[in-house]
Amino acid sequence: GAGVSQSPSNKVTEKGKDVELRCDPISGHTALYWYRQRLGQGLEFLIYFQGNSAPDKSGLPSDRFSAERTGESVSTLTIQRTQQEDSAVYLCASSPTYGNTIYFGEGSWLTVV
Amino acid sequence: QQQVKQSPQSLIVQKGGISIINCAYENTAFDYFPWYQQFPGKGPALLIAIRPDVSEKKEGRFTISFNKSAKQFSLHIMDSQPGDSATYFCAASMQSSGYALNFGKGTSLLVTP
Numbered sequence: 001g002a003g004v005s006q007s008p009s010n011k012v013t014e015k016g017k018d019v020e021l022r023c024d025p026i027s028g029h030t031a032l033y034w035y036r037q038r039l040g041q042g043l044e045f046l047i048y049f050q051g052n053s054a055p056d057k058s059g060l061p062s063d064r065f066s067a068e069r070t071g072e073s074v075s076t077l078t079i080q081r082t083q084q085e086d087s088a089v090y091l092c093a094s095s096p097t098y099g100n101t102i103y104f105g106e107g108s109w110l111t112v113v
Numbered sequence: 114q115q116q117v118k119q120s121p122q123s124l125i126v127q128k129g130g131i132s133i134i135n136c137a138y139e140n141t142a143f144d145y146f147p148w149y150q151q152f153p154g155k156g157p158a159l160l161i162a163i164r165p166d167v168s169e170k171k172e173g174r175f176t177i178s179f180n181k182s183a184k185q186f187s188l189h190i191m192d193s194q195p196g197d198s199a200t201y202f203c204a205a206s207m208q209s210s211g212y213a214l215n216f217g218k219g220t221s222l223l224v225t226p
Contacts (some may be wrong), residue, residue: 004156033213042119042202042218043157056210080118091156095212102147102214104156 006104025094119217136203143205
């Protein structure tokens with residue numbers, strides 16, 4: 001596709017359930033980033049991948065959060081045992097290589113009830 | 114901790130006026146400073162960016178001013194239009210972190226007719 005694609009666009013889940021959020025980066029982009037944006041707040045860095053390697057996992061809020069990437073394509077962010085404070089928009093972004101423009105998807109809006 | 118501090122939190126400007134948003138950073142290793150524009154329900158989109166070897170960059174009505182010694186940079190929107198009403202985020206990144214963006218908390222700009 002032309003841009004970064006994320007799915008689902010909206011997800012309502014019950015507290016305690018696991019959720020998976022998917023990101024399809026722009027074709028050929030080697031770098032991929034995940035951010036979290038709570039309502040009315042700034043963007044909080046979670047994790048980035050260079051290829052399928054994640055050099056920096058320091059932004060993941062807890063061990064309930066994990067992410068993986070297959071090669072230089074799809075990435076999945078998994079949140080286990082969701083809590084209400086996990087409610088946010090989860091944004092994925094990709095970049096051709098280091099130091100280039102980072103392009104964002106439109107996000108996956110997660111609501112935990 | 115917040116690595117990039119942004120002000121003001123909100124801004125109201127009349128059509129045709131100049132909008133000014135300021136950011137400050139501490140980490141001198143940052144070497145890339147972009148500004149992103151975000152409309153409600155959309156992902157952030159790159160507006161303009163600067164590297165620390167220049168003091169100013171202009172693209173149309175948007176200008177970044179960069180003061181390396183003061184560790185500050187600002188966005189100026191000339192001839193502000195109602196269509197510029199959005200949330201603006203400054204950010205900073207560096208090579209050693211894969212150019213993962215550290216965002217300010219955002220400025221909500223409203224341009225009145």
